[in-house]
Amino acid sequence: MRREPIVLDVGGTLFKTSRTTLLSVVGSCFDAISSGSWQPENDGTYFLDVDPTYFGRVLNHLRCEASLYAGLQPWETTEVDRLRTSLSLDSAGVTPTPSWDPPSCDAGLLVSSTQISTHSASKSMGFARTSRPFDQFCVRLIARGGGSYVALGFGAISDFGVRRVVIQYCMFATCIDVLRIKRAGSVTDKDIFPHNVDLLVTWHRQSHTLTITCEAAAVNFSKIFPESYGHELYPIVGLEPGSSSLGHCMYDWPIDAYLSIDARLVPTLGSVP
Structure with missing residues (x-):
């Protein structure tokens, strides 16, 4: 597998990460990079037409299992979930919220x-x-x-x-x-x-x-x-x-x-x- 970092252009904001990080969740949209069906732009970046506001949080979760939701308001949690769904990251390890007995x-x-x-x-x-x-x-x-x-x-x-x-x-x-x-x-x-x-x-x-x-x-x-x-x-x-x-x-x-x-x-x- 190629080892050079990957640069993602997320709604106009650039994020650099490793292939290992992007491919850590099987079945995500990033599998297309590994298969070659998703080709980079002329400048070498991979373009994602999504809001970059919470992308760094999702990327950090893939990188080191950092919390996706800590410190967020309920409406922000909804936005993070929407982003995860659009990236096919629903298998990212989120468990059901506990409930009281x-x-x-x-x-x-x-x-x-x-x-x-x-x-x-x-x-x-x-x-x-x-x-x-x-x-x-x-x-x-x-x-x-x-x-x-x-x-x-x-x-x-x-x-x-x-x-x-x-x-x-x-x-x-x-x-x-x-x-x-x-x-x-x-x-x-x-x-x-x-x-x-x-x-x-x-x-x-x-x-x-x-x-x-x-x-x-x-x-x-x-x-x-x-x-x-x-x-x-x-x-x-x-x-x-x-x-x-x-x-x-x-x-x-x-x-x-x-x-x-x-x-x-x-x-x-x-x-x-």
């Missing part, structure tokens, strides 16, 4: 298929798990009125009943809608899950490591856990609205603020080893 979710949580929420009337953290096991999921947190407490990670179904969940690997932090930390505050950046961005939560089985990342918000949390039994793991999210009095001491929001926190599952890539 209402019977196993704690009382006090408001549950829909992809969203859970709770508000300041709740006195303890409520946990929810998905209906199917995954090693990776993507979640967007929406905090209102200040700071709330969040747990992100994975759990296994209890041997004592399918509605009980054993929390095995989790990280706990605060989610804040607007950072207004006073100079005397003691909360540091590492204690905060950012608000209104897509957080990619991944369990790496080989290294027993939990990571929480978001390229858009420069988030990169990582924690190594001891080895344990190889149970199927279900995405777990815990939500607890923070105390208004505590928030008033550490952040600059009203003491009578109404606190609530939502967690919405969003599309993500397939599981990683």
Whole structure:
């Protein structure tokens, strides 16, 4: 196979990549380059009559399995999917978006298929798990009125009943809608899950490591856990609205603020080893 890079003219914007990257998905439109049925233009470029806005994101996914959807609004996700379809990249490894399992979710949580929420009337953290096991999921947190407490990670179904969940690997932090930390505050950046961005939560089985990342918000949390039994793991999210009095001491929001926190599952890539 020829090794020289390929230059794509995508709607007037040039992208240079390798043949290996373009041919990584069998059955895509780029197979025509390998077969010779798609010939380059006079300047050596291969022309694609599509909007280049999200092409770099798709190309980076083919190159290193980077997230297709992290940080995007729902309408932007639709545009990425439309681009993937036009390029015949539907086999690019995107898995179904997980959904919550209402019977196993704690009382006090408001549950829909992809969203859970709770508000300041709740006195303890409520946990929810998905209906199917995954090693990776993507979640967007929406905090209102200040700071709330969040747990992100994975759990296994209890041997004592399918509605009980054993929390095995989790990280706990605060989610804040607007950072207004006073100079005397003691909360540091590492204690905060950012608000209104897509957080990619991944369990790496080989290294027993939990990571929480978001390229858009420069988030990169990582924690190594001891080895344990190889149970199927279900995405777990815990939500607890923070105390208004505590928030008033550490952040600059009203003491009578109404606190609530939502967690919405969003599309993500397939599981990683």
